[in-house]
Amino acid sequence: MIFDYDTLRIIWWAFLGLLIIGFAITGGYDLGVGVLLPFLGKTDEERRVILNAVGPTWEGNQVWFVMAGGALFAAWPTVYAVSFSSMYFALLLTLFALFLRPLGFDYRSKMPDQKWRGNWDKALFVGGFVPALVFGIAFGNLLKGIPFQFESDMRIVYFGNLLGLLNPFALLAGLISMSMFIMHGAVYLQIKTVASVARRARKTAIAFTLVTIILFALAGWWITFLDGYHITSAISSNLASNPLAKFVKRGPGLWLDNYGHIPQLWAIPATAFISALCTMIMSRLNRPGSAFIFSCVTIASIILTAGGSLFPFIIPSSISLSSSLTIWDSSSSLVTLNLMFWVTVIFLPLIMIYTSWVFRVFRGKVTVEHIRKNSHKLY
Numbered sequence: 001m002i003f004d005y006d007t008l009r010i011i012w013w014a015f016l017g018l019l020i021i022g023f024a025i026t027g028g029y030d031l032g033v034g035v036l037l038p039f040l041g042k043t044d045e046e047r048r049v050i051l052n053a054v055g056p057t058w059e060g061n062q063v064w065f066v067m068a069g070g071a072l073f074a075a076w077p078t079v080y081a082v083s084f085s086s087m088y089f090a091l092l093l094t095l096f097a098l099f100l101r102p103l104g105f106d107y108r109s110k111m112p113d114q115k116w117r118g119n120w121d122k123a124l125f126v127g128g129f130v131p132a133l134v135f136g137i138a139f140g141n142l143l144k145g146i147p148f149q150f151e152s153d154m155r156i157v158y159f160g161n162l163l164g165l166l167n168p169f170a171l172l173a174g175l176i177s178m179s180m181f182i183m184h185g186a187v188y189l190q191i192k193t194v195a196s197v198a199r200r201a202r203k204t205a206i207a208f209t210l211v212t213i214i215l216f217a218l219a220g221w222w223i224t225f226l227d228g229y230h231i232t233s234a235i236s237s238n239l240a241s242n243p244l245a246k247f248v249k250r251g252p253g254l255w256l257d258n259y260g261h262i263p264q265l266w267a268i269p270a271t272a273f274i275s276a277l278c279t280m281i282m283s284r285l286n287r288p289g290s291a292f293i294f295s296c297v298t299i300a301s302i303i304l305t306a307g308g309s310l311f312p313f314i315i316p317s318s319i320s321l322s323s324s325l326t327i328w329d330s331s332s333s334l335v336t337l338n339l340m341f342w343v344t345v346i347f348l349p350l351i352m353i354y355t356s357w358v359f360r361v362f363r364g365k366v367t368v369e370h371i372r373k374n375s376h377k378l379y
Contacts, residue, residue: 006237008337012075013327023064030058032185034128040200053192056362078330089162097130136177140170145318176215183208187295190288205283228254229316237328248321255309272301
């Protein structure tokens with residue numbers, strides 16, 4: 001084996017973050033487009049333009065989501081078990097909302113009836129709105145702490161409910177997630193559309209980039225008062241996973257500990273603000289290609305900011321501090337991590353190459369004239 005247990009755990013934490021960022025960047029823009037569909041498309045033809053802007057790529061973008069779930073299950077089985085136990089109803093709601101997307105894309109244009117198409121437009125809106133909101137709420141609850149604990153036989157006991165997940169800080173994180181996906185989707189529509197749809201997308205991109213900046217700054221201020229977590233006992237980073245073999249303390253502002261110990265980490269949230277401002281500027285100058293790159297950097301930086309605060313925690317427990325899950329005590333075995341490492345090294349570049357190839361093939365703009373000419377072939 002090339003890497004020891006300690007190193008592999010860090011590598012897999014980085015892999016998980018990369019997959020989450022990959023989904024947020026690729027799947028984020030089509031979720032944002034789904035939310036914007038009823039508002040930017042004033043006519044049926046304009047809405048078909050919007051749908052066909054993401055039609056060739058949205059299915060492939062879900063690969064990142066599936067890969068993230070698979071990586072979580074294989075590399076962090078305890079984290080997978082706790083997250084799906086504690087957020088079961090929220091994740092189930094997200095899954096049902098995602099079911100509406102393939103149905104909406106495939107069946108919307110099967111009938112010319114405006115009521116039929118209008119209902120599918122609403123379904124696609126829900127399919128974009130709910131996941132975008134829930135993903136942010138999930139991140140917010142990780143920073144708040146999840147009310148779970150391990151019994152002596154390592155049985156997981158969860159003491160929360162769906163309403164408990166909808167706390168003010170988590171809802172703020174949900175709004176950040178939604179606003180940055182809408183920003184991303186609007187910038188993407190600037191690239192793929194022309195005329196009135198592109199002009200509306202440009203104004204929307206500028207507005208929601210500003211909203212993202214304000215909400216992200218508000219979350220940064222809030223985090224200074226929010227209870228954070230810190231490991232107070234020695235860390236056994238090369239031993240078998242045992243979530244109860246540590247002591248943890250909780251206190252206001254502790255989520256900023258990593259930034260205090262490693263000042264260079266402040267470059268990550270700073271990059272988020274700078275790239276968001278650049279997104280606004282590039283959108284305003286009608287340079288959507290550059291705006292899209294800066295939008296990708298903004299999303300990645302916001303996610304990395306949360307990851308930098310949480311490290312080494314993955315799921316903190318709000319009622320049993322020692323039950324909190326970290327990268328050192330909730331991973332699979334050394335053999336499993338090593339095997340999955342080589343699987344990822346082989347297949348992750350293939351997914352990235354495929355994604356890049358699809359974007360290159362379908363890089364042209366979608367117009368109303370194109371919809372009229374190829375109506376029978378398109379969404």
